[in-house]
Amino acid sequence: MARILVADDASFMRQMIREIIEAEGHEVCGEASDGIEAVEQWKELGPDLCTMDIVMPRRSGIDAVRGIMELDPAACIVMCSALGQETLVNEALQAGAKDFIVKPFKPTSVVETLNRVLEKSD
């Protein structure tokens, strides 16, 4: 079981991804609703993985990836993107994110991606 931090400004999306993660037997150890909170929560909770929305207020998801990578260069971060955000996804991957999932979420695809990233980090 992994401890996962969920960062998304929409409570709807946080709940949906939480449901998918918990159904797989992982624990959601924290939630963040913007990029600043995401970095703070990473520092405080030290999760195994973070799902990170790209478009968020105060500090974008990509900038939050940079912030987390400075704190923890081995951090496992999976971006949550939408169709048409390929350029931003590439930017996030260059900043250190390990992979990405695409909205609308398909539970099997989300689980496969998260488990693959977690296995690689072991």
Added chain:
Amino acid sequence: MDLSKYRTLFVEEATEHLSEMSRALLALEKEPADAEAIDLIFRMAHGIKGMAASLEYASVTTVAHTLEDRMAVIRERGFAAAGGEMALLFRGLETLEALVACARETGDAPPEEHPQALAFCAASRDLAAEPEPAPEAPKKKALSP
């Protein structure tokens, strides 16, 4: 996954997003280069698109996506053009309000071929076919006494 609770959440969260969008649009109408308002409207449209797509609310997804694309153009340009473009943004807001009201009343997906949504998307395509507005001249600051 049981989507019924997400339908309620969608109506609640989209209604909040639309209130914020409405306030930001009024700010943008007063100050067409208001970067904060431009960013907020973009994010609200993007957020509604993501939630609607998760519930397969096609008409909401399309309208929010169209509005998001227009906001991306405005963000790149640095200001919203008065006249047709501002009118389109307000029309996008009204269309989303009508679609969310429909979801609230029926508890189900708004019709895919919603007339207001189709008209908004057609108006957006018409505007996209028009030439881009000229860059705004820098505003002159009033001289201090």
